[in-house]
Amino acid sequence: MPAGNPVEVWRRSEHAAVGPKPEHSRDGIAAAAVQIADQEGMAAVSIRRIAAVIGSGAASLYRYVKSRDELVELMIDRVSGEYSLDASEGPPLTRLLNLAREGRGLMHRHPWLAPLLLTQPSMGPHSLAYLEHALSALKNVDMPGPVKLQTIAMMTAITSAFVQNEMAAAPMEETSDGGHAPRLQRLVEAVQTGRYSLLAVAISEAPPQFDAEATFAGVITNYLSGAGVPSDAEWEATAHDQPGL
Amino acid sequence: MPAGNPVEVWRRSEHAAVGPKPEHSRDGIAAAAVQIADQEGMAAVSIRRIAAVIGSGAASLYRYVKSRDELVELMIDRVSGEYSLDASEGPPLTRLLNLAREGRGLMHRHPWLAPLLLTQPSMGPHSLAYLEHALSALKNVDMPGPVKLQTIAMMTAITSAFVQNEMAAAPMEETSDGGHAPRLQRLVEAVQTGRYSLLAVAISEAPPQFDAEATFAGVITNYLSGAGVPSDAEWEATAHDQPGL
């Protein structure tokens, strides 16, 4: 790892004034990488693999990107472009909740995203546009700017955590390991030792019908309320500038 | 990646009846790995590096562990042993909050932990003991067992997300990349483009005094309440079996 912080990709211009025109583009490379990650998981995303997909030599990629981490940054920003950021009106909480819902969908569509969003910062144009949009939802809310940013960051973090929890409990037939049958087997064996008596009764009970979507909405709404975002009712009751203009 | 699910480490006994006694132990290996990760980050934890620390050949480690992933499982369970799970009494919410606080401390002490806890399941003895302890805090709470498990999992997930948010904003002098100065520089450059006007004002405001500990407690308390865990006041008001016996 020779290169510095991966966010520096965005500071270098995509290609110089003189010299031959590049045969590929950052976005094209990111697209190929995303495609591989979607189909075979993040572990399959190697430099040589991407090069093979776009039809070039491996070393050529380093003309577009200075390290693999920068490439990941590109991937994150590319799928962040899938948010539909229509300039909608409405109460802040509802707008943020909708944004979180979209985020959840995104992470389900690209299972590799959730873990990365928690580790990497990501400062690409699409990510910044997302931030800007989330801030616009909080426009007339009485909060210091940095607190707004912190709240938004925490919302996407909780979303990511929730999705990862979902995926850990899901069938996950083809995600590298052979299902989660071994996990269950390990559990019953552990329970049979006698320790973990409470665990024993907890897993013996039948799981109630579980509406993930509703639970998610509850978790997010709950967090936002606690963080100081007014409920829709509170919002409507307040005079907040020109609502219809 | 040849091996199956990493949780299978716990199903194999540590060593066989016949043959020479092993010169090392799983926990010793895990300890070495944790030491390396604490000092130089998770990326520095390689098989050969661990082998060098415990003074053995690289191939020897595969007598104790079938893959690197299993080794990570060992690492997680080892630091999970740092929880102090004293059989305390008290209202469920307070007990869970204290547990989450300890988790936060743990993740600060071992910066590599937070990301892993979100990805890996971890079913080692210490992890299970933690689960059992958390369940004991919810003993007299009216919730289906699986919902309790889900709530606990979500609590540690939120904790992990919170800590990772903390660390992303921290100085992080020595964590591989050279500080987060590039991130700031990238931000101001992006803001200067004119897009992101709301972002511009948000970061221009001075950050208010920020008590991370208090904020964390608020987030966790808020989540737990929303998930159905009674507040301390509600708990005291309820008749819940023998409180002093």
Added chain:
DNA sequence: CTTAATTACGAACAGTGTTCGCAATTAAGG
């Protein structure tokens, strides 16, 4: 004392990210 299992490990294999040097290509300057 033999037998069978188990350990430790050097060597090798396939794969990774990354660097180097060189030929080919292009835009600008005279």
Added chain:
DNA sequence: CCTTAATTGCGAACACTGTTCGTAATTAAG
């Protein structure tokens, strides 16, 4: 138009990585 300087594409190589194999040494049981 031709030179010059920059830039692109990329094969080859380097330093790693996780993992497997075969072999020699060690041990408990029969």
